[in-house]
Amino acid sequence: MNLPVFGLDEITRAVDPAAVLDAVRQTLIAHTHGRTTVPPPMHLEFADADGDSHVKAGYIHGAKDFTVKVASSFYRNPAIGLPSNQGLVCVFDARTGQARAVLDDGGMLTGWRTAAAGALVTDALAGSGVESVGVIGTGQQAELQIAWLAKLRTLPEVRVTGRTEARAADLCERLARHGIPARPAPLAETAGSSVVITATAATAPVLAAEQVSAGAHITAIGADMPHKNELPPELFRRAALIVTDDHRQCLEHGDLAHAVRAGTVEDSSDISIGRVLEDPAAWLTSGISIADLTGIGALDAAVAAVVVDALLG
């Protein structure tokens, strides 16, 4: 059989979000227990083209597939009518090494697994009395965080804050197409919500620690490199619970890294998302909780397996 290549349309039609959420939940738990293999990523820079490429591999022990993902960003592409984000996910049989499929997904699988991981931990730690939800950031991942959270619970009107009100209004329109009510809001109102999600490429805190309400839950998605930063170190000092998707990664290039360097928390102050997902009720707190996500390669394997099983049967 020739190796099949699937494009984004086919992938989108085939994928069942409930199956993605379930696979991501299981994989975050497996990762907590050391049942995943995630080698350090490879990185290539293309200075002449203002581009870079990351190669990530992931394997969940006992799974029938492993994946190798190439995810690139070439920032001059929009000028010639191409998306900045490019990439492929190659799926291999973990028992024979044979290639099963190539997913020409334009980076969407990464978007989905990031959204699913964020939505799961937000839902687990938000508790039952969520009066307000705020999102800071107006890009694709901000949209996906809210859209996937809405698959797990009914949301009140979402407050949206971006770099401009026009961008915030644009995200509200996109959310409306998902059937989710949303309105642009000033930063103080968004940051003061019962649940706050940050999904930006910021390199300095996007809110002030004192803007966050007592008892709020914050999920921070954006920081995945040492120079990126969304949450102020002072907010970590206020937190009753700090949750990370990968302890070491978050200490190196998550928001937690900035807080530890600033001395507002110890480097052992976090627990893993997998532990929370195993028993969410045990971790609900009346204080502030923070989830810091940096993205783990095993989730690529989890989502790709769901997609390939749906496509190949």
Added chain:
Amino acid sequence: MNLPVFGLDEITRAVDPAAVLDAVRQTLIAHTHGRTTVPPPMHLEFADADGDSHVKAGYIHGAKDFTVKVASSFYRNPAIGLPSNQGLVCVFDARTGQARAVLDDGGMLTGWRTAAAGALVTDALAGSGVESVGVIGTGQQAELQIAWLAKLRTLPEVRVTGRTEARAADLCERLARHGIPARPAPLAETAGSSVVITATAATAPVLAAEQVSAGAHITAIGADMPHKNELPPELFRRAALIVTDDHRQCLEHGDLAHAVRAGTVEDSSDISIGRVLEDPAAWLTSGISIADLTGIGALDAAVAAVVVDALLG
């Protein structure tokens, strides 16, 4: 356009060995001058399936492509009728990050680039008066080393030594199909040839230093991991010239590593293959020369670019 996938038959029909040799020569020279990007490879182990997978990326500065290669070995595959070696080469546009093609080559591109690199350095350092050529090893790479060397110069009858005479006879038959005369020979005769190529998976020297003739050239292909070893450290002490495809890699997991650890040569005793290929006449020696190859990821990019250009025009 859908992303094209090419199988081994199409690749074999499209590829021009002269173009591969030229690309490999240029890339070895570029590598010598630091004009390549080769991140440390990723490695995954699948203990339950007796398999492992290596992911390598390569980019030649200024080239229009870069590649990400997945090469796996699953040692139980033959029992279920599959080849042990599995893999894919993904070729991306280095100006936009867009995937250009996937080469479902069964590992053959790695075979070709290894053969081309070995043949080029063997040809460069063998000199004009080659009375005899010997090869130790009887696998696919032993065959390719001789077959590609024969594209560069006319060979005398090749002496072949393997673990058994039957394996040696089998390689001689395969070489005859390339129009290359060959016969099984005892180790002492093969090791005493004017040119000796070792292409084995040995973990201990396959010949004795004193078996090598004065003025001989040796090309060692097999050692690409720290525990592998084909040439005795004592042979490096006898050598007038030591050549490596990548200084650091050879110091870590080539035959040179064993010699340096044994103290028979300094860790700065080698020069790069690229320097030899720039001006072969300058490096011919009446003493023993050794070429130690460990394989560099930029050669994957070089060969894949030749193949994709031939296939896509």
